[in-house]
Amino acid sequence: MEIxxxxxxxxxxxxxxxxxxxxxxxxxxxxxxxxxxxQWRLSxxxxxxxxxxxxxxxxxxxxxxxxxxxxxxxIRLVIGDNFPINLIEENYSITQLSEDKLVKYIKGQISCxxxxxxxxxxxxxxxxxxxxxxxxxxxxxxxxxxxxxxxxSSNSLNAKTLIIFLEKNCEIDxxxxxxxKDNSSLSQSTFLCLEENSSLNHGVVSYGENKSNxxxxxxxxxxxxxxxxxGSLHFKFNYARFEIRIKQSEGNAKTNIKGMQITxxxxxxxxxxxIDFDGPNGFLDxxxxxxxDDKSHAIFEGSIIVPKIAQKTDASQLSRNLLLSNFAQIDTxxxxxxxxxxxxxxxxxxxxxxxxEELFYMRTRGITLTEASKLQLSSYFQEIISFIPVxxxxxxxxDKLLNEN
Amino acid sequence: xxxxxxxxxxxxxxENLSASTDNLPILKGVSLTVYPGEIHAIMGRNGCGKSTxxxxxxxxxSYNITNGDIKFLGENINSLExxxxxxxxxxxxxxxxxxxxxxxxxxxxxxxxNARRKFLNKEELDTFDFEELxxxxxxxxxxxxxxxxxxxxxxxxxxxxxxxxxxxxALLEPKIAILDETDSGLDIDALRIVASGIKKxxxxxxxxxxxxxxxxxxxxxxxxxxxxxxxxQIIKTGGSDLALELERKGYEWTxxxxxxx
Numbered sequence: 225m226e227i228x229x230x231x232x233x234x235x236x237x238x239x240x241x242x243x244x245x246x247x248x249x250x251x252x253x254x255x256x257x258x259x260x261x262x263q264w265r266l267s268x269x270x271x272x273x274x275x276x277x278x279x280x281x282x283x284x285x286x287x288x289x290x291x292x293x294x295x296x297x298x299i300r301l302v303i304g305d306n307f308p309i310n311l312i313e314e315n316y317s318i319t320q321l322s323e324d325k326l327v328k329y330i331k332g333q334i335s336c337x338x339x340x341x342x343x344x345x346x347x348x349x350x351x352x353x354x355x356x357x358x359x360x361x362x363x364x365x366x367x368x369x370x371x372x373x374x375x376x377s378s379n380s381l382n383a384k385t386l387i388i389f390l391e392k393n394c395e396i397d398x399x400x401x402x403x404x405k406d407n408s409s410l411s412q413s414t415f416l417c418l419e420e421n422s423s424l425n426h427g428v429v430s431y432g433e434n435k436s437n438x439x440x441x442x443x444x445x446x447x448x449x450x451x452x453x454x455g456s457l458h459f460k461f462n463y464a465r466f467e468i469r470i471k472q473s474e475g476n477a478k479t480n481i482k483g484m485q486i487t488x489x490x491x492x493x494x495x496x497x498x499i500d501f502d503g504p505n506g507f508l509d510x511x512x513x514x515x516x517d518d519k520s521h522a523i524f525e526g527s528i529i530v531p532k533i534a535q536k537t538d539a540s541q542l543s544r545n546l547l548l549s550n551f552a553q554i555d556t557x558x559x560x561x562x563x564x565x566x567x568x569x570x571x572x573x574x575x576x577x578x579x580x581e582e583l584f585y586m587r588t589r590g591i592t593l594t595e596a597s598k599l600q601l602s603s604y605f606q607e608i609i610s611f612i613p614v615x616x617x618x619x620x621x622x623d624k625l626l627n628e629n
Numbered sequence: 630x631x632x633x634x635x636x637x638x639x640x641x642x643x644e645n646l647s648a649s650t651d652n653l654p655i656l657k658g659v660s661l662t663v664y665p666g667e668i669h670a671i672m673g674r675n676g677c678g679k680s681t682x683x684x685x686x687x688x689x690x691s692y693n694i695t696n697g698d699i700k701f702l703g704e705n706i707n708s709l710e711x712x713x714x715x716x717x718x719x720x721x722x723x724x725x726x727x728x729x730x731x732x733x734x735x736x737x738x739x740x741x742x743n744a745r746r747k748f749l750n751k752e753e754l755d756t757f758d759f760e761e762l763x764x765x766x767x768x769x770x771x772x773x774x775x776x777x778x779x780x781x782x783x784x785x786x787x788x789x790x791x792x793x794x795x796x797x798x799a800l801l802e803p804k805i806a807i808l809d810e811t812d813s814g815l816d817i818d819a820l821r822i823v824a825s826g827i828k829k830x831x832x833x834x835x836x837x838x839x840x841x842x843x844x845x846x847x848x849x850x851x852x853x854x855x856x857x858x859x860x861x862q863i864i865k866t867g868g869s870d871l872a873l874e875l876e877r878k879g880y881e882w883t884x885x886x887x888x889x890x
Binding site for chain 2: 580
């Protein structure tokens, strides 16, 4: 059954929200992304089809967070909890966006959508109901770190949407955790708007279980003098796509991205990034790491768009990849599209294996090959993990990456 | 030349060893026996096979032994993995110690030391106990504690890297240490520190092989035997005076030995 019919069968037209109707109409015209398009040509067709196989589900079974939130200083939210949020403290406020504002904002976003580029968002918004949408407005200072969870239940296709407006001069640490259960598909779309002089340290940690799938789309708009730092980690998904679209709408903003994807068995995980500089003096420092083992496939495609208006842009995009098996595959394509003539832009890609001489050195000190490889990998991982904000130590990310199959 | 140490069993016996890499023969029948308490020096031109010999004894996977045996404490170790050789007491000090970004020197030293201790049936050390031990060993090579918090050899000067090698040797307490051009890149003071460290660590139960080009290290550590290598073979063996003669006459002098061989 095609995805549009599946959604309609689950939810009659009378029960659909305005946004759902708009998105379904768009999807109806062309229900699937073009497999020949740049964004989708490397996507594994059977895995993508498996993503859409599960039944649409708006309800979550009881969600058990991986560990209790024992820290008083961290705000923990679960998308779909429907727990009203209205935190107004002396220095800051975190309040829920009204339905009207949400609809208005999302409609504005949809009007700019490109079918192939934003197909994941179109699907997300077609599937989603207001219950599984969390819209927040954050302002003030000394804001406690925030953890936000999204999850998919077993044998279900769940969609979660997060929208955050960060008001002027506001600084926060936010960790977004996407968890996939056995045989599940999670569609997660996130829209972030950073107003002038605001700063967001954003962590995205996504990991699944057996045969879980993820479409994770992240859309960020940065106003002038804002700073956006993203540390991301995706692993243990049968199929996952992480799409990052960042627009420095007026230039004069700063973006730092350190991302990593780890694939094993026959998994496929890809990262697509598009960074648009729509004004002068923009800054980007991006590093994306992939590690592919067994028969898995890791993909990175990044593009940096520097139009004429974006003079004095300083952008760097580096893709570093480790291929651990003769049967694994890595595709990487960092790209620059520069029209402006006074810019400093660079990009590069490396694919290598574990360094044999480093391994031999460690082995001559009595360290086994397995341990030596782990030591090397841990140093490879640490650069990214250390960039992820909020309670990363409690998540034992390094241990998960080194010791779980 | 007879050694006064030969009453005990040899630590290392290299017997008619030939080895190649990528089908290119490098060693062509090397024989060498080291008894406890002995210091051997191996000298020779660049590319004569000195470093290859050290790597093959340590078990480098890029080289194939095509003939001959390496015996350590009487056991053939030809097929042992590098880590098994290291755990049992073979230490290779690298000519160019490898930098390992992101791996803390302290953790690296602790994991290495515990691997050796485990082999010796000694209790493994936790972080606190290891800190105590390493503090004591740092004195031997006059290294600052701050080196421990940095990544292995990363950003170290040439001298610091070599001192870090000797620190590892001190922690691992090997039965035999093969030090590949440990003196290269060292200034006079650093050479003295390294040489004094080697002397402090060595004893009547350990063997040392010094691979070097220069007499200056051998002025600090007097060898019992000096071997001259050329084209994958040991072409002459003598006492410490052989190194002095080499220093005076140069390697051209040894070309006559090749003809004789």
